[in-house]
Amino acid sequence: MKAVTICVNGERISRSVDDRLSLADFLREHCLLTGTHIGCEHGVCGACTLMMNGQPVRSCLTLAAAADGRDVRTVEGYEGDALMQAIRRAFNLRHALQCGFCTPGMLATAYDILSRIPDLDRERIRSELAGNLCRCTGYLSIVTAIEDVHAQGIARKGSSA
């Protein structure tokens, strides 16, 4: 067992966890934040993607113990964030989700590329989305939603490298 303290959505959470516990399971089982989904546990599908120290990572391949002291932001943690609000609105307007299972990971990736990459066209958006599988939408509506937000030019709230 390891004692870990992880800042989750701005709140410091300290727990004693099994050494082998993933960050995804820590959030889901210990913090009861089930918005982070597990789709493969080998880092390919992207459903578990969330922000750690401001960067998207695979929470299924991150040990909770290895995330000790880190800053984690899950899909539940964007209250009042103008960029995420715009992304959510665009996803809704463009029908960029169907079953919703890939959505939290998609939102994290969308947030990252909109924050990080100044020149986004459809081709670039597609290639940046390569690490997030969706089986329902066929992706085109997700690309369009992200394109919409890019055109709005919203700066991301707060920042951490």
Place this chain on the structure above:
Amino acid sequence: MSELGVGASLPRLEDERFLHGRAQFCADIALPGTLHAAFVRSSHAHARIVAIKKPSGSEKQVYCAVDLAGLRRIRSTAKLPGFKPSDWPVLTVDKVRHVGEPIAMAIGATAAEAEDIAALVEVEFEQLPAVVSMWDALAGGAPLVHEEWGSNVLVDMKLEAGDLAAAKSAAAHVVERSFRMNRMHPLPLEGRACVASYDGRLDELVIYVAHQLPVPLQIGLSQILGMSQRRVRVVAPDVGASFGLKTYVESETVCVAWAAMKLRRPVRWIQDRYESLVCDANCRDYHCKVIAYADANGRVLGMECDVTVDSGAYSPWPWPAGLEGGLALGNMQGCYDIRAFRGRAVNVVSNKPAGQPFRGVARPLSCCGHEIVMDAVAHTVGIDPLEARLRNFVQPAQMPYVSITKKTLDSGDYGAALKRAAELIGLPSIRARQKQAEPDGRLIGVGFASFYEQTAYGTGPFGYAAWGIELVPGMEPAVARLTGDGELILEVGSHSHGQGHETVFAQLANEVLGIDPRKVSVRFGDTSISPAGTGTYASRSMVTTGGAIIEACQLLQVPIIKIGAHLLQCKEADARIRNGRVEGPQGSVEFAEIGRAWYHHPEELPADIDPAGLTAAAGHKAYDPGVFAYSAHAAVVAVDREIGSIEIIDYAIVADCGTRVNPLLVEGQVVGGFSNGLGNALYEESTYDELGQPTATTLADYTAPGAPSIPELKLDFMETRSPFAMLGMKGIGENGAIGPPAAIANAVNDALRPLGASVYETPITARRVRAAIARARSGGTA
């Protein structure tokens, strides 16, 4: 047509919870004291179990077949001539029949602990020779998957109609093509999952399951567990897609339910991806040979086909294997006016997971059949494949047209759709382009796929009853209830796992009652709340559940107008419903006042009000033969002749599903379906070695299309209202997935034709293209 009703591209009302991480998938449901199940699975494709040794100290946490006391058998049957039923083992009894078959269940305090215990269970196997491919299954002297059958043929179906001999003798051209569609995995992003518990207050089993068909599952569980149906509550909460995977009674569901009842503790099983890729690679896996007999003008006079389907080891319950072969035969003639047909479909069993239907079911196969052979006819006769199709289509004037396989094509214009698709890709300019060499050396090809999709079909002789299956879908129910504050609850028997029912059904309520869809709750998936429909499958919910909702809302209009007129002190004939109010000659009342009158002040109601009040239940009888949506797909590809890779440089879809209740959502279904069809065509394959070991067991090996793989689709819609469905609606859920394998195969083969090469196997990988080119170069047959 209104802003919020039929025809409105309303953004989905259910999106909120998914966008904020508040959805409730099975794995998100936390019940106090939950135990976790993990399964010990066969590492052999075919083997007898000699002994099972439970780990010492954890014996009480491991359950084998002999420990599951009181379970009845699962046996799925069909009244097809020669059909051979098989028992579905909940846990292996005597021998395992595929890698991944569950042998024992381990229970632990966490998932990791349950897996630890499962890993310590020792199973002694006596290996048997495995039947891996359909050809292995049919070979003389093949090992038998089910010894008592005497062969590996599950069912052998024949369909003959019209005068094929006459067609053969009148034919100027005979073309034959064979192709293979390899096994795939439906790959919904959420795997299978269930959480079972015993409700001590109601003396019920409560089981949350990722599932499309809650009521059939309830029926199945009650039969297997020997419990009354009223004591089995199935709840399908948010479900992370399914595409046909989460439709049947599965071993894990039964085990978890049994364990919850026995241990009186909640028990949970969440499938992981590796497990899923091993156990649920269970769809497609077909071979087909098609022969067309055409006259000098390319009119197809007759057609023959021989289909082989590999259904894996068992028939699932309630809908057995064998249906796919029959569906393939019944749809093999496509949109064409072909009057003579002979078809045979042999469904075999093999040592692979039990086959289940996947989006499109057998239609991607039959579409390849009629579309590949139509291209062959075109080339033999010397006309463009577009022209060949136009000469053979059933014409609108012929509709309703009863095909030789007894499909009633009710409405549509196949030629117009195809011409529009050809226009969208700029066919003449592509043909001109093909005459020049490409600067980068790639080869350009065009392929079409025209097809219909039989949707929302019903019970009777042209519907499900024809199979003689145990559970025949019947009337589709809906209950509409106006609340005390004038809002609406719709309870339905279908289930939405991405289809947007919470929005489209609210739009139907708006159409009939004028109520704002944001004031409508659509409830489904819980057998204790939802009226008993069969669920969502086979592209039917919009028509069948939609029809029931329209009928229930129409029934509800009666008491609403009656109470409204009474409150307005006017004649009922002078009152009408508009925009969520009842309007009379001098004023109006809101639905909230109507609700208040019924629930709070019944003393103010008219004397002759129906005591059933503001709740209306209706059922919809689907039109037995179904209603026929259709599409035309046009693909333009560039093939790299050295690497063999294929780029889709243009792709058009013209789809017609009649009246589109929500065009935005319809587009979502078509594009999503296309991505599944694209995976089928170019990427996805569940591979096995010669011992029957699956080799595509991680997402690194099983390639699903990602965002860069999807071309920018050109979409257009036609709306030919069906005369046989309410509002002229037709189903659309599977449509997008049916066309791509045929359209892309045709395009690739069009590109490769100058090299004398061809590929008739999906997925059309770079490796297969290279091999075809190499074969052609060395003088092999195309």
Place this chain on the structure above:
Amino acid sequence: MKPAQFGYLRPDSLAEAIGLLKDRPQDARVMAGGQSLGPMLNLRLAQPKHVIDISRLGELCDSSMSGDTLAIGACITHAQIEDGKITDVTRGLLTQVAKGIAYRAVRNRGTLGGSLAHADPAADWLTTMIALDASLELAGTNGRSQVKVAKFVTGAMETTIEAAQLLTCVLVPRLSTSARWGYAKYARKPGDFAESMAIAVVDPDRASSRVVLGRRSEPPALMQASSQVLAGKPAESLTEKLATAIEVDLSSVRADQADWTMHRAIVLRAIRTLT
């Protein structure tokens, strides 16, 4: 799946890490970014008793120049290289390769050293570092040593690393201003491991011409004949000679016949893009 039980250790220094490895030679696995080891743990393909997390060791997270050699710390991530956070000594080649590795979320954690130590043959860095004739530094109980990456990798997922050794940094020689490189890759879809990859680095001022072919299941192979043909001459004039050389090379590296046209095309494309 969930991993089999293990103990997680996070040493505070390189010496401590090596000490931990020395004490548990058979039972421990080193974890840097966890993007290769993580899936193996989750699939129970690796069942170590201890996982030693080196990702926060300062020494391994730095890069520095020493003369004409860039020393890239083993725990520098693919994303850091993609974002140009290290000195560019390869005229942009490393940045270009980094961009194409898996997906951004994986690149944010996956490390250069982890990728080389894991030695999955299809990993982009293997082919790249062999094309650059890079070396790497190993630190263990016997002190530090250097070895060429080409010699370090002995097979698919096999290296010369010893039980109590850690890969500490990768040493990349600076390319001359006249050096040119070309890069081509074919994967079933973007982000997948490549079915075929080729990197050509021609640096006449350093008398170096190296064409390396990367494949799915065998370690990257130096295409000797092609490399020699390219040395010092412009590729455009060498079509026939190159064609012959590639055939010779594909045969000597025992490429699967079914893949020849693909590998040949990829090698030629890498060479044609030499800039």
